[in-house]
Amino acid sequence: MKDALYGGVNAAVLTAMNADLSINLDAMAKHCHWLLANGCNGLGVLGTTGEANNFGLHERKQILEGLVARGVPAAKMMPGTGCPSITDTVELTIHARELGCRGVLLLPPFYYKAPSDDGLFAYFSEVVKRVGGGIALYLYHFPQQSAVPFSLDLIDRLTTAFPGVIKGVKDSSGDYANMKAMVDRFASRGFEVYSGSDEFLQQILAEGGAGCITAAGNANSHWGGIVYAKRTGPEADAAQAMLTATRRAATSAPLIPNLREVIARSSGDKGWLNIRPPHLPLAPAAAETAWQAWVATGAIPLPGFATKQAAE
Template sequence: MTTHAPFGRALCAMITPFTADGGLDLDGAQRLADHLVSRGCDGLVLSGTTGESPTTTDAEKAALVEAVREAVGGRASVVTGVGTSDTGHTVRLAREAEKAGADGLLVVSPYYSRPPQDALEEHFRTVADASGLPVVLYDIPGRTGIRIEAETMIRLAGHPRIVAVKDCSYDFLAAQKVMSRTGLAYYAGCDEHNLALTAVGGAGWISTVANVVPDRLRAVLDAWEAGDTPVSARLQRRATPLIESMMAAGLPGTVTAKALLNELGLPAGPVRAPLRPADRKTVDGLLAAYEECLAG
């Protein structure tokens, strides 16, 4: 089965590497991007939740797009987060991302202000009208405090540049409802749903865990595409302890991903405050789950 996947199927929600003193590490970002693409990612999502977008500047976001675009060329799509709580600011970021060479925009619901659905819809339409880039709606109510309701998604699907959804809603019924009534490409934003959403017509995933095991998660999709459901299910189950350790053990995925990447000698560096690094006990547990995933 072939599903419409405008940015590819296997997209890593890439961390933003920082230097030891907390500055933006563009060389590290290029090396990590090349590493991820060479191991199965056909898209990279920058400056999202995992990319610590709340604590990077507008200039850093644009510089990151330029550096990663240079590193991967045409081998992978480059989508970048531009969503803020301010429509005007989001519009400016969208235009800067287009100039920097992005292929698409990840736009999260405006957080904190919690606009009603009609205002939320207008926000997304305004951002989509601001550039020529296609838009991925980012539905993550656990962080924003507001859902993009299914009926709002269905209306927004009529906009020619709103083409996809990163789904962190934990509402599987709503996701299937929207997929059944629109052409929006649905990407799993929660790694435990990677296979399940694909199985009902999802486009693939935008994964934090892919920072450390891109090839293992890509193999789940490849097995499914090949029609080997038992293998895809086994590989998804094999990754589950690592997914749980990284995403459901009380720390943000940014913290756990950077902890593992630093241990593996890959570009990552520190997290920016108010986040704090994982302690040694947590890192050891992450490493054990990582080794278990590789053993399968």
């Protein structure tokens, strides 16, 4: 897809924390800069991997403001702003717009289960009306986590009612047939489809999708950048194979603590192991197993990491 606002590789960025579980903005900004220098076209901050729902509204604003103040380009960030509350979603979305973000990622209202498409349409219609334009809204389809899926018919209604405002979707379902159905049905409207699964990057680009927004991108973005730049051919195929292998390594243990372990060991900064409950760090044996799964892929040491992040 041409002219996608976040076209390419977007890491679902980890949120760095101090020992007291406050936000470590310096470490997070440094990681963001490294990602943008090593294969990422954009940054999905404050999503599932960033533990957004473990932070209050004032903290979420603090994170976004702190990253911008530390030189992370607002236009490169797609922050998660979707909350069960309409007013919270609107407040965070307007805040992101005021800082210069071009788009935000919206979870559905996820507390009440099995809402109707009519109810979800009413919720998003209210968000669009209250935000008032000036920022693109991306839907976050992750039914395993939210238990509230976006049906194709609902996306059809939203894109018809709000063309150019409901701009795209991150599909973290792992169901490629669903991703392709979204591309086939809505890409002609300029609707951007992003895979939440690294193993589908090359395939979805070929089908007309916009790229990916992925957790493993915290560590494998170098190879994602190659796939996006080359698309086809031996180099792209080899890079896609690495994306697939590292995705499997990332999911060989609970995803968020797994990635924190990889970044902590790669950087020598144990602060990356800090994580808010109910998540917990990996136990020592599990941490070593996860690390060795990454080593076995050939991705370790991470390209450019020691010189561009840990050495700073």
